[in-house]
Amino acid sequence: MDSRRQLGEFLQIRRSQVQPEDVGLARYDDRRRVPGLRREELAQLAGVSASYYARLEQGYSLNASPAVLDAIARVLRLNQAERRHLDALAAGTRARPVPRRKTPERTTPALDQILEALGDTPALVLGHHSDVLAWNRTGHALFAGHLDPAGPDRPRERPNMARLVFLDGHTRDLYADWPAKARAVVGTLRVAAGERPDDAALSALIGELTVRSAEFADLWATHRVKAGSEATYEMRHPLVGALTVTQQALRTEQGQTVVIATTAPDSPSREAMALLAHSTAFTTSVPCTVPEPERKN
Numbered sequence: 001m002d003s004r005r006q007l008g009e010f011l012q013i014r015r016s017q018v019q020p021e022d023v024g025l026a027r028y029d030d031r032r033r034v035p036g037l038r039r040e041e042l043a044q045l046a047g048v049s050a051s052y053y054a055r056l057e058q059g060y061s062l063n064a065s066p067a068v069l070d071a072i073a074r075v076l077r078l079n080q081a082e083r084r085h086l087d088a089l090a091a092g093t094r095a096r097p098v099p100r101r102k103t104p105e106r107t108t109p110a111l112d113q114i115l116e117a118l119g120d121t122p123a124l125v126l127g128h129h130s131d132v133l134a135w136n137r138t139g140h141a142l143f144a145g146h147l148d149p150a151g152p153d154r155p156r157e158r159p160n161m162a163r164l165v166f167l168d169g170h171t172r173d174l175y176a177d178w179p180a181k182a183r184a185v186v187g188t189l190r191v192a193a194g195e196r197p198d199d200a201a202l203s204a205l206i207g208e209l210t211v212r213s214a215e216f217a218d219l220w221a222t223h224r225v226k227a228g229s230e231a232t233y234e235m236r237h238p239l240v241g242a243l244t245v246t247q248q249a250l251r252t253e254q255g256q257t258v259v260i261a262t263t264a265p266d267s268p269s270r271e272a273m274a275l276l277a278h279s280t281a282f283t284t285s286v287p288c289t290v291p292e293p294e295r296k297n
Contacts (some may be wrong), residue, residue, distance in 0.1 A: 004059025006193065007089040010223045011057045014076040015042055023075060037075075046071035064090050081191070081227035088194035104155035107134045111252065115139070120277035122261040128192060129202050130162040130185070133256065138273075141280040142237065142245075142261055146170045162189060162205065166213040176234035176242075186219040187226030194225075195255075240276045243269035 016036035023037070023045055037045075043053035048068055056064055056072075069090060073083045105127040107115075115123050115136045122142040124135035132144075132152045140149045144159055151159050164171040165178075165185045175181040189206060196202055209216040229249040236242055243263060250258040263269040 006197065007086075008057050008059050010086065010089055011072070011076075013223045014078065014082075015039070015057075018042075018076055022077070042072070042075055045075045048072075079227050081225050085191055085194045085225040088191075089197075105131065105133055105256070107256070108254070111256070111258070114258070118260065120274070122273070124259050126161060126257040126259060127158075128196060128199065128255055129160065129205055130189070130192075131158040131160050133158070137280055138277045139259075139261070141239075141276055142235075142273075143174075144171070145239070145280075160205070161185070162209060166209055166216050170238075174235050174237065176236055180231075181233060182215060183219060183224065184226055184231055186216065186222075187224050190220075190223065190225045237272070237276065239279060240272040243272040245269065245273075 016034060018037050020037060020041065025037075025041060025045075039054055039057065040050040043050040046053065046068070048071070053072075056068075066087075069083075069086055073086055076082075078086060107125050111125060112134060115125070115134055118136060120138050122136065122139040124139040124143060125133045127133045134152050135143070135149075137149075140147075143161075144151075144164065147159055151157055162185050165182060166172075172178050189202075192199075192202060193206065206220065210220060211217075229251075230246060232244060232246045234242065235245050244267070245261045245263060248260050248262065250260070252258065261273075263273045
């Protein structure tokens with residue numbers, strides 16, 4: 001991914017969404033070639049020269065100071081998550097060492113213990129590219145019961161939650177408001193792209209989804225980033241029916257994400273989740289070896 005292009009596109013789209021009257025500028029009956037603020041208007045409000053801001057938007061100014069970014073973020077009315085994304089994009093335009101080839105991501109033993117300790121509470125661990133690195137029994141049953149539970153143990157065959165949301169019919173049907181889930185997934189990938197502009201695998205994933213899903217391509221073009229680590233979804237599970245689930249995302253020191261799904265106490269959704277946990281209590285991902293029949297001499 002080209003960091004300079006990402007930064008320019010993000011600034012252009014955000015600028016187009018701010019109207020002159022939103023920032024105290026008078027709107028005259030002139031015909032604007034583009035929606036929203038003009039470059040020179042944003043530059044004036046941010047206290048920088050128009051030429052400097054134009055270079056920044058075009059990816060030619062590589063050393064924007066925190067004060068300048070703060071001023072631009074204020075004018076564009078960025079929220080906290082968008083402000084961090086702007087910082088990441090600006091940092092990504094600077095020269096970086098060529099990254100070494102990485103080994104497959106793995107969870108730590110401590111993280112595996114957390115999944116086990118959560119018991120019947122569904123949980124999974126996502127890597128830097130939204131690959132499922134691990135899940136507990138109920139996490140697998142809730143999010144991808146139609147897939148092999150041992151999939152995360154095989155790095156080359158790991159399920160990828162972004163692919164599942166956009167390209168898998170079972171996962172799409174899980175969410176009553178699928179567009180909301182799709183926006184959240186794209187927003188998460190946008191944050192990852194800003195933080196890891198030189199990640200070839202992440203670029204390949206985004207390219208694949210852009211080609212294979214017109215819905216993904218449209219959402220990706222908005223440059224929206226995900227705000228917050230908690231979201232509530234109405235899910236329609238094929239085994240236990242409708243349930244309302246709060247998905248909370250917790251970031252680890254390694255940059256992986258633990259997704260935990262909870263339900264409200266004493267609710268029909270809690271009962272449905274308990275039923276799901278009970279229905280999968282005796283399943284196992286350990287392959288069974290069937291003994292060969294005895295041969296007669």
